[in-house]
Amino acid sequence: MGTVVLGTGSCLPERIVTNVDMEKIVETSDEWIRTRTGIEERRFGGKNEQNWQLSATAARRALEAAGVDPKELGLIVVGTISSHMMMPSTACFVQAELGADNAFAYDINAACSGFLFGLDMADKYIKADPEMKILVIGAETLSARLDYTDRNTCILFGDGAGAAVFGAAEGRGFLSSFLRADGGLWELLYMHAPESTNPDLRVNGSTGPLIRMSGKEVFKYAVKAMASAVDAVMEKEGFTPEDVDIFIPHQANMRILTNLTKRLHFPEEKVFINLPKYGNTSAASIPIALDEANRAGRIAKGDTVLLCSFGGGFTWGAALLKW
Structure with missing residues (x-):
């Protein structure tokens, strides 16, 4: 038995923010953004578009x-670094919203790799219990975590959310993964927590819960790390690019891609x-792309799908x- 994708879904906020709109917020230009990133527009959440609400809508579409009825779910996992509350988790809010009474739920904090890590974890649960059906979501509202003076x-x-429902099937499914981390490089891409109320635990130099990134260094590591991960998983299965039907990488930056x-x-x-269309939606990036590719008919049963990601x-x- 293999772990297969039973259905996909996604949800994007209504508000479209173009590069011209960004010109009104920070010192930049449409040409500067396009040539350096390949991004033309992105979505920012509005009222009733909190992380968990985007997640729940994407989840309903996937279900x-x-x-699959929500009550059939045994587990809900959400990859996110921008939950609207520290506790409860986004996954718990989604569980309640869906009425998935039989599911336990938790979040994964792996930045842009959150959905990929959740997929790998879902495979392990389903291998242990093939009757399980698992909902994995990648969701972000990073517009709430940006320093709008840092162009x-x-x-x-x-912002956005993507979801996939996983179950077991014969003859196809999850083949293998290669996952890694390096906490020693955290200072190149990070986000502080809100300031501690305990003076002894306050972090010197904290700028609050805003994304901080050393772009050039991240670029260098991202390309090398994702390439090595793809090489490793392809070698493990004895595959070449010719054996892959569709490659969905994390949508970080066009130069990286x-x-x-x-x-x-x-x-x-x-x-x-x-x-x-969407910019970098972090943990939501791969599942949104997966859903769009699926609904556009870019993936057929039996196709080999390759995913890769890199994050803070x-x-x-x-x-x-194997789809």
């Missing part, structure tokens, strides 16, 4: 596509990219699935 970061990120696909020798027609921590990895 409908899968033909190098605030132009990159957007271009360098990554060239380094891996993947033809452009096999690489799914929606970065220009650092965290990174790759996974192969």
